[in-house]
Amino acid sequence: MTRLVYFAWVRERIGKSEEDLDLPASVETVGDLLAHLRTLGEEYEAALEFPDAIRVAINQEHAERHERIAGAREIGLFPPMTGG
Amino acid sequence: MPVPSILRPIVSVQREDIDTRAIVHALTDGRTDVGALVTFTGLCRDEAGRLEALELEHYPGMAEAELTRIGEEAIGRFALLGLAIVHRYGRMEPSDQIVLVAATSSHRQAAFDGANFVMDYLKTSAPFWKKEHGRDGTEGGWVAARDADDTARLRWKQD
Numbered sequence: 001m002t003r004l005v006y007f008a009w010v011r012e013r014i015g016k017s018e019e020d021l022d023l024p025a026s027v028e029t030v031g032d033l034l035a036h037l038r039t040l041g042e043e044y045e046a047a048l049e050f051p052d053a054i055r056v057a058i059n060q061e062h063a064e065r066h067e068r069i070a071g072a073r074e075i076g077l078f079p080p081m082t083g084g
Numbered sequence: 085m086p087v088p089s090i091l092r093p094i095v096s097v098q099r100e101d102i103d104t105r106a107i108v109h110a111l112t113d114g115r116t117d118v119g120a121l122v123t124f125t126g127l128c129r130d131e132a133g134r135l136e137a138l139e140l141e142h143y144p145g146m147a148e149a150e151l152t153r154i155g156e157e158a159i160g161r162f163a164l165l166g167l168a169i170v171h172r173y174g175r176m177e178p179s180d181q182i183v184l185v186a187a188t189s190s191h192r193q194a195a196f197d198g199a200n201f202v203m204d205y206l207k208t209s210a211p212f213w214k215k216e217h218g219r220d221g222t223e224g225g226w227v228a229a230r231d232a233d234d235t236a237r238l239r240w241k242q243d
Contacts, residue, residue, distance in 0.1 A: 007143055008213035009226050060146035062209060076143055076211070080229035083140070083171060083212025084126050084183050084203060 002069070004037075006047075007078035010054065013047035023069075030056045031065040033075065047077075055080060093155025094168035097147045102170050102181045111166040111188045118165050122195040123186045124203060130178035136219045138227075140173040140182065143211035147171065154205045162198040164189050169202060171212060201240055207233040 001020040011017050027036045034051045037044045048054060056063050057076040069075060094110060104123060112118055128138050151169045159167055166188040176182055183206070187198040208229070216224030 005143070007211065008141055008215070057143070057146055057211070060143070060149050062150075076146060078143065078211060079213065079226065081208060081211055082214045082227045082229055083142070083210050084207040 002072055003074045005074060005076045007076065009079055010047050010077050013043060015043050028068055028070070029065065030058070030063050030067050030069060033069055034065075034077075037077075053079060091159050091164070091166070093152060093159060094166075094170075095148055095151045095155060096168075096170045097142060097144075097151070098170065098172055099174045100172070102172065102184045104181075104184055104186070107168045107170065107184060107186050111168060111186055115165065115188070117190065118188045119190045120192040120195040121186065121188050122192070122199045123184065124199045125181055126183040126203075128176040128178050128180045128182055131216075134218060135178060135216055135224070136221075137178075137217045138176045138182075139215040139217065140176060141213045141215065142171070142173045146211050147173075150210045151206065154202055154210065157205075158187070158198045158202050162187075162189065162194040162201065164194060164198045167198060167202070169206070171206070171210065173212065204233070204236045204240060208237050 002023055003018060003020050005018045006014050027033050034048055034054060038048045055078050058067065058069060058072045059074055104125065108121065108123065112121060151171065155167050155169050158164060164187050168186045170184040172182055185199045185202045187195040189195040214227040216227060218224045
């Protein structure tokens, strides 16, 4: 099981702030994960409608699309950051 | 001979208001080597009267980790003598403090550049998000990231 955590409008659109998912073995990279999540329902489809706008963190560190998610304890999905 | 300790930034992600004086004391008390202190404070604007409040959301754990990573890079790059980064979350009203960056160095340029660098990186990579609440009672929605912030970050890129 992998813990997924969502923030800001990604959290609002998916309708939850976190969940534990059993990811299929075919989901190897961050890019694969985004594509897979979009198949889970219309709320995911709405949240990930523009995948380029989504930022991903593996174990609380920013991750690029090609990075592998094997062994990740926690994966965060969120929009571009607007702090400061 | 004792091994010199690696300087770590003071990092705090908190709901409470920011005590700038306490941070400045922590960075400068008894420090006869410090010749420059720069503090930057980011405040909540009312956006020409439109904004009632901002709601700041953050990614607990990652926010602290990312601010620490940015701070460590700034300390190394500008040879800072001290650095503190404090960022608030929760509800903020116009004139409230949102973020503080305080940097110390021997000479002023490093402290100015260090604080500036931290803010440019924080804007685009620290996991915080702002949601606006309008004075007319509307939930104004999430603030969009600005291209200008990405551009500001790029100017620190080294070949």
